Amino acid sequence: MSEAEFAVSKELIKQLIDGTIDAERLLKMDRKDKARFFNYIAVLQERVAWSDQILLRLGDKLYIVINDQRQRVAKCECGHELGDYRKNWKLACKIRTRRTIEEMSQVYDPAPAVPEPGWQEIREFFCPSCASQLAVEVVAPGYPIVFEMLPDLDKFYGEYLGAPLPDSAPDWYEDQTHAVTRQWAEKSA
């Protein structure tokens, strides 16, 4: 059989994204075809209200895109840009912190399962525009905000997918998060 015959259809991908896929069908998913990623991106691209090219999906509502200035940025489904994808996008979010037992009891149940205040705080990261909750951290107070995933996009597209990105450059895979906090520190100095 050819590779194309193994491909999971866009229709199936849509069902997976929407959570409507039939349980029986799910058990019969075909193998991991090479076209899957591009079909997935194509389905996602059809659904967003903007035209920036999606390079990668990071979360249900979070993407890395090439914007109209040819920059690779993190972007919320609502269209809000969260900055250069090499800088932890959480630093462009709004943050709500739950520290007390009352605050934690609003998100954990039943009562004996609620975390104990003092040892950690619950951080909720919201898109500043649409208020979608993009991430949750339950970490010790003082913990640096976690950069969950910095992809090496050039390597991925070039070596894994065989479709190199036209703007490939060595510094695209470089964590630049601390440049943000440095800037904050300098502003307040």
Place this chain on the structure above:
Amino acid sequence: MAEALSERNEVLVKNLKPAESTPVPTLREIIAKRDQLTESTGHYYGVTELSLRDSDPIKYERFYAKMHSAVLAARESARFVAASPGSREMGESLWGLATAEGDTLAVSLGFLSHTAILPVSIRYMANNDYDVNDGIDDGDVYAVSDGLTGGVPHPGDFYTYVPIVVEGEVVSWAVGINHLMENGAPVAGSWATFSVDTFMDGLVCPPMRTGRKLKQESWWKAIWERRTRAATMNILDDKMRLAGCAMIHEAVHKLIDEFGMAYYKRAIREVIEESRRMILDNMKALLVPGTYNGCAFRLVRYEGLQNVWSHANKNTLIHVRASVEPNENGLLLDTEGSSKWGYHSYNATPGGADCAVFLGMINSFSHNTKVTAGIELAVQRHYPVGSIYNPDNEYASNANLWAQTVALNSIGFNAVSRATYSRGYLEESFTIDGNWGAFQGAGTAKDGTSYGFTNFEWLGGTGRGAWCYRDGEPLVWAAWSQIATIGDAEEFESTVPPLFYLGRKLLKGYFGYGKYRGGPGNSAVHWCVEPGQHLALTRPNGGLSCTPSVGLGMSGAYPGPGSFMISARGTNLDELISEGETPRDATELLAMIDEGQLKVENLEIWKTDCPELALKNNDLFVDAAGSSGGWGDPLDRDPMLVIEDLNTGMTPNYNFVHEMNGVVAVQNDQGEWQLDEQATAEKRIAIRRARLDESQTAESWWHAERQNVVTKNFKTEIQEMYAQSISFEKFNLEFCGFWQLEAGYSLEAVES
């Protein structure tokens, strides 16, 4: 049977002595050759061509199938020798076959990641010249339960190794493993939760010969009888492991006779190299290269409970930190930044950490190939010396390392989930949590009979985390075994005579919330009836509810809550029984207390490890574990799924989901919840508005938080945790860089 034994004895005799003219390499030489060939070529044992496979694939696969069927058959036959429920009917056992160097060739069903640590004890034996003084002979029996020299993830897991020797040369090892009912530590059970050092870990055996000619020596039985509290169970488990090993031993000798030694030696190398290559292909097919970070925290609450051992009488917040980075040779899992080791039972060893890490790795990448040591060659691990994963103290306890290394596995496994999600393999993408539980202890019956026990039920099956496209399922998940089963209640009742189940249920609302919720955890109520002279128990746990098991939710969801225990001592249970109403889970118990039905003289809720809880007649021990995390923003949950959960009782608290999921519903005359669509839409808008009103920009958050870091305004335990973590360069750079701290910033470990 007699004929079979006779045949085996002939094999044994034949293989005891090398041929006069053949120089037999030592184990040390065998391993050195393996390492040199592997490292110099980048291929396992220097195998660059799969010549046997390619020249005659049918013969090659027939060879492997025989090998694989030997270990499968070993489990399916030998487990019935055992009496302990964990080994006989659950997934708490494994049989395998390894090369002379300890590299895995084939494994049975069971807790498969133990395959990753077989080389530890073999290399220890080689480095200490076991084969030179006084020799390793065909059919010898070795026992191992030490974390440092055997890689064992906790001494409750016991290993039996049987060498397969041909003409004086060790050519393979048959291995049998299972989790004991009781391993003789001061804290009774099989994960000694309050160990201060390895001398409190129970029956810890560095590799030691305990038998010859496929038979244990007589003294070995005395060890079980005198050094553990469940001798009968443990002796039968021991016989079970050895019976399986004997089956593998015989099968492999026959395999060598059939295929020839030259073929055997070449084919076993090809098998591992073939699977290594397949795993690299799988990694490239499934992953997105980059850096994935994760963290978790676990509180060790010892202060006030370790008065006898003053140096251990302190609390410790364990920091589990790891990054995953796919590369040309597979992927790197780096734990740098995790806590240092301490005087508690939660330290790992490199082998024990491997045992956890490879849960996710084998499940993710060995699914379509032979489960061999190939996976170990494809996953590079960094466990810095001095850290909790590689203590620079040989006496560090590792009695209950599983309680925190499972979180390490979750970090690695979730990295894979993030990658498959980004690649569009949504059917593979789900949230990993590690909230297992169990209870353990010892008792003395009225007639003076003493016993020890472990109840594995909430280790056997937990809720699976939410998928990215649907809710997680209850009970189906046990990352450590393919066999998710909580076992029979009646079996566990038989192992702890005074404890009876009043209930065993999924616990309503007990999961991480999100667009899709995690699979719910479980709860049981154990009723103590006429315990005789004594009954007491403790509970080892993965994630305790004091801190969730993992630190990061997936895509805007909350991690699953941790496990907890409730002790209700001095009750009016006799009255309740006469009325026919008794609690069946933790929530029901607390509700009946609130309503005044159940009267309790001493009620304690344990969000951290409980000390020994002595139970008397009509006392109750209630536990809950196995919850799992959600996926996605809870406000994006289909309102009808919320209604369904309310009507099935999966979520018991309307007010909670009203705020969590932004759903407005009313109950009709029949008590059924019905959705108010318009009000739901308005509620969701209001919650979004509140999110923005109640949050602050990351910049303002950072300035406020930074002040606490600069002024070192931490709880003592948290300051110590950071002091340890920034003593490792990688986390120091991250911590100081994120907070923009001045050069020379330090956090001295605080004396508590």
